[in-house]
Amino acid sequence: MSVFDYFEKAKELLDFIGKNQKNISIVIHKNPDGDALGAALAMSLWLQKNGHSTKVIAPNYFSENFAWLPSAIDIVVYESLFKNTVVEYIQRSDIVLCIDFSQKSRIDQSLNEVIEKHQCKVGVIDHHLDDPELGDFVCWNSKVASTCELIYEMMNNMETDTIDDNIATCLYTGIVTDTGRFMTANMTYRVHEIAADLLKKHNIDIQSVNKFVYGSNRLSKLRFVGYVLSRCLKTVNGYNVAYITISQEDIMRFVVRPGDTDGLVNYALSVKGVVVAALFNEKKDGIYISLRSVGDFSVNDLAKQHFGGGGHKNASGGISKLTLVETITSFIDIIKGYDELKSL
Secondary structure (H helix, E strand, C coil), rough: HHHHHHHHHHHHHHHCCCCCCCCEEEEEEECCHHHHHHHHHHHHHHHHHCEEEEEECCCCCCCCCHHHCCCHHHEEEEEEEHHHHHHHHHHHCEEEEEEEECCHHCHHHHHHHHHHHHHCCCEEEECCCCCCCCCCEEEEEECCCHHHHHHHHHHCCCCCCCCCCHHHHHHHHHHHCCCCCCCCCCHHHHHHHHHHHHHHHCCCCCHHHHHHHHCCCCHHHHHHHHHHHHHHHHCCCCEEEEEEEHHHHHHHHHHCCCCCCHHHHHHHHCCCCEEEEEEEEEEEEEEEEEEEEECCCCHHHHHHHHHCCCEEEEEEEEECCCCCCHHHHHHHHCCCCCCHHCCC
C-alpha cells in the first residue's frame, strides 16, 4: 500500500467514525511495546478531542517504563480483574480499532471471540509485513518505521492541527522505541522529518522520554540482565548466530516483570559478527521467540516458515509449543540449513 492508498483508507475509516459521538474500543497486541502503546494512546486522545468516547484495551500487563505516558493510567488490561469491564465496553462499541497488529494471533483468543461475537465494525492501523486478516477498514503500510508514523500522517493530513503536547509525546515515544532510537534498518528521512516536526511544534521533554523508557531500571532487573548475559547468551558453533534462553525458573528467581525481557535480543545481535539473533522466553503457554537480523537476512521469513510468526524483515517473532530444550535444538537445526549464515 502506498502512502496515497493509506490516506484513502484512513479517510474511509474517519468518515465512518464521523463527527457524532461514538464509543470506540482501541485494542493493542499482547506484550505491547512503545509503538503500540504510543499509537493507541495518541489515537485515543485525538478521538476524545473530537468528541468520541474511547477505551484503550491491552490483552496483558505492559512494562512499567511506559506507565508515565499520557492517559496510560486509563488503559484496561483484559487478563486482569477488569475482564468483564472490557467485554462490556466492546459490546457497547460502534467500532473496534486494532492498533499495531492485524493478525488474530497477536491478541488473546478469548478477546478475539468477544470482538467477533459483537460483530461491530473493525478498523486496523498497522505497519507489519503480514497481510492483514482483520478489519473492515484496513489502514496498512509496511514501508513505514512505526504505527505511530502512520497515526501522525493521518492526523497531520487533517485540515486543522489537532495534535497537542500529550498526543505528540505519545507519537514521539512510539517512533523512538520502534526505531531503536533512530538506528533500525527501517529508518527513513521521513521519520526524522516527523520527529523534528513534533519537537518543533510541541513541548516534548526528550530527556524525560529517554529517562523513563531507557533509564528507569530496577536493581533486580539489572541483575537479571547481568545473569542473562553471563549465563544465558550463547552462539551457534560455525554460524553467525547468537541466542538467549530464559526459563520459567529464571523468571521466578529474579521476579521478572512485564517488559523486563524487552530488548534483550539486541544484546545477542550486538555480538561482533552475528547476523541473526534469537531470544527464547519460556512461558506457561509456550516458548515465545524474538528474532533479529542485520542486512539482507529475513527473520520474518524464518518466523513464518518455522514458528508461525511474522513481523518485519529484520525484527520478527513467533511461538513454539515444544519444550525449551526441544525448541533450541530445532532452532539450531533450522539455522544449519542456511549456508549464508555460516562463519567465514
